[in-house]
Amino acid sequence: xxxxxxxxxxxxxxxxxxxxxxxxxxxxxxxxxxxxxxxxxxxxxxxxxxxxxxxxxxxxxxxxxxxxxxxxxxxxxxxxxxxxxxxxxxxxxxxxxxxxxxxxxxxxxxxxxx
Amino acid sequence: xxxxxxxxxxxxxxxxxxxxxxxxxxxxxxxxxxxxxxxxxxxxxxxxxxxxxxxxxxxxxxxxxxxxxxxxxxxxxxxxxxxxxxxxxxxxxxxxxxxxxxxxxxxxxxxxxxxxx
Numbered sequence: 001x002x003x004x005x006x007x008x009x010x011x012x013x014x015x016x017x018x019x020x021x022x023x024x025x026x027x028x029x030x031x032x033x034x035x036x037x038x039x040x041x042x043x044x045x046x047x048x049x050x051x052x053x054x055x056x057x058x059x060x061x062x063x064x065x066x067x068x069x070x071x072x073x074x075x076x077x078x079x080x081x082x083x084x085x086x087x088x089x090x091x092x093x094x095x096x097x098x099x100x101x102x103x104x105x106x107x108x109x110x111x112x113x114x
Numbered sequence: 115x116x117x118x119x120x121x122x123x124x125x126x127x128x129x130x131x132x133x134x135x136x137x138x139x140x141x142x143x144x145x146x147x148x149x150x151x152x153x154x155x156x157x158x159x160x161x162x163x164x165x166x167x168x169x170x171x172x173x174x175x176x177x178x179x180x181x182x183x184x185x186x187x188x189x190x191x192x193x194x195x196x197x198x199x200x201x202x203x204x205x206x207x208x209x210x211x212x213x214x215x216x217x218x219x220x221x222x223x224x225x226x227x228x229x230x231x
């Protein structure tokens with residue numbers, strides 16, 4: 001079965017530190033990839049997405065992610081985090097070709113201390 | 115503009131009771147999804163509608179779970195004879211998702227937090 005792994009369950013950073021959250025998936029076919037963010041008390045929001053083309057995608061709030069097909073990875077990065085980035089981050093994968101559901105990782109809780 | 119609306123936000127029920135959770139998708143969105151999110155986990159797919167047709171219900175954990183979208187807009191997820199393991203946040207998502215526009219992201223509601231006592 002298809003699965004998504006997020007290796008870091010909890011990450012604590014100071015403001016201005018750089019961030020990289022890992023995401024790996026197990027499906028070998030063509031996929032669409034997503035990062036969602038959930039701020040405290042809010043609903044899941046789309047941070048960025050990859051469908052095709054340039055494997056380096058830029059999202060909102062200075063986030064970016066790189067799709068490395070050979071490594072089945074889609075890691076999320078931000079050069080300098082802010083206190084307001086404190087949230088839970090979910091990686092999700094959708095198989096291309098008739099399958100509509102998203103398969104999510106277990107999430108990474110990020111705490112940024114001021 | 116209005117996002118995906120779910121009600122109630124919180125539901126407490128006794129074990130054995132039936133519950134019904136409502137989802138109002140974004141207007142014009144063809145695709146509608148239900149996910150279940152247990153504590154400390156990512157959302158897990160339950161079922162998917164395209165308009166009123168339920169095209170995938172492979173994620174429904176048992177026959178106690180039933181979802182409908184009779185007019186292709188509002189959807190209801192019903193859980194019969196609830197059990198403690200049904201306690202979770204139930205998320206609804208919608209997308210434009212028509213056949214001609216497949217690459218559309220899913221937009222999520224705030225969820226319904228269900229607690230079974």
